[in-house]
Structures are given as C-alpha cells and as structure tokens.
Amino acid sequence: MTTRTDQPDRTFNGIPGVRNFRDAGGVGSLRRGVLYRSGALDAMPPHGAQHLRQLGLRSVIDLRSTPELAARPDLRHDLGYEHSHFPVFAEQRWPEDQRELYPAMAEHAGRSTVATIRRLIVPGALPALVHCASGKDRTGVTVAVLQTLLNASEAEITEDFLRSNTSLGLTDASADARTGHGARPVTATHLLHALVWIRSHYGSAHGYLLAHGATEAELQALRIALS
Numbered sequence: 745m746t747t748r749t750d751q752p753d754r755t756f757n758g759i760p761g762v763r764n765f766r767d768a769g770g771v772g773s774l775r776r777g778v779l780y781r782s783g784a785l786d787a788m789p790p791h792g793a794q795h796l797r798q799l800g801l802r803s804v805i806d807l808r809s810t811p812e813l814a815a816r817p818d819l820r821h822d823l824g825y826e827h828s829h830f831p832v833f834a835e836q837r838w839p840e841d842q843r844e845l846y847p848a849m850a851e852h853a854g855r856s857t858v859a860t861i862r863r864l865i866v867p868g869a870l871p872a873l874v875h876c877a878s879g880k881d882r883t884g885v886t887v888a889v890l891q892t893l894l895n896a897s898e899a900e901i902t903e904d905f906l907r908s909n910t911s912l913g914l915t916d917a918s919a920d921a922r923t924g925h926g927a928r929p930v931t932a933t934h935l936l937h938a939l940v941w942i943r944s945h946y947g948s949a950h951g952y953l954l955a956h957g958a959t960e961a962e963l964q965a966l967r968i969a970l971s
Contacts, residue, residue: 772896854956
C-alpha cells in the first residue's frame, strides 16, 4: 500500500453534528486537506460549522436526492461555501438489497460524478466536501471513483471505504439485520460490485467518466488540482 504521509492530517476527531466526516486524501496521489467526505450537514450546530471554517471550506457537494435535500437541507451557519446539488438518484427510490444497490449507484452516479469533477476544478473551489445522507454509500462510490483517478490502489480505496463502519458505529454483528441503508454496514464486496460494474461496462473509471461527458482536459485538471 502507498498511503501518503507527507501531508499534514487536517481532519478533526469528528465534526459536531456531522456524521462520518473525514479527509478523503492520503491515498494514491490525492493529497490531504483538499477533499473531505461526510454525511449530511442538516444537524450541524454553529460550533460544528466553526470547525469547517477552520478548514477553509469553499465547496459543499450534496449527492442526496431532491426529496432528501428538501426535507433536511444543509445548515450553513454563515459559512461562505458554494453549495452544489448533484444527486446520484434524483428521487428517493433505490434498491433495498445492498447487493443490487451498489451496481445501481455505479450506473446512476456517472453524471453526478462528472458534475462533481467540474466543480472541483473551478479555481478557488478547494477545499471541498462531498456528502450524501450518511457519507458511506453514494459518497463511498463517488469518492472511490475520484481516488481511482488519483492512482489509488483498490486496497487503499477499500480500506478508506470501510472506515465508515467505525465512524458510524456499524461494527456490531446485529448491524446487517437493521432496516434502512443508513443503519447497515458497508463491506468490501459492496464496493467491489460497483467497481466491477464500472469496469465491465466502460473498461475503467477513466472510461466511465469520459462516457458520461467528462473531457480528457477536465480529468487532467482534476489530477493536478487534487495531487
């Protein structure tokens, strides 16, 4: 594994009111301090926002569905970031079975991931935060694709992906039987199902993004911005 340790770890031991917050960097060539991931900001108190202010956050990218966003909008608390809504699923409808959910997310996340890339490469857009409801499923697949573009190995990507279980307290044996995706742990097999779907249909994450409208110049700009 080639986890980078040359960049300072600017994450906190949790952001008050924000679940599953962490730095997505430190794997492959993705440096720390430019891309964060988490659950939604709808319960974030003012002192939680102060932590994000200390990080210099400039962009928040929300992957939730339109109904989720309307019901539980992110709280800004006067933070000066640019908010973008790029839903993986426009409506709050997706497969209940986790084995079906991850290929479905891969199938639907192409456009939202390209939109995310276009936001990330705007001058002054970084640091940025990408989130969904709990920061593990939709965010997990989106961040995995971005990390792949930054030369992270599948082992590194999977290790980071699985950190959501500890962060969300989904490590006990009964978690698999809980109802609702937000209460269920993720597994390496879940992520593999999404990555295999991408490779089987497009050859690679690179090809997947090109097929959904990204340009070579945009992907290269992302590598430069995040490395």
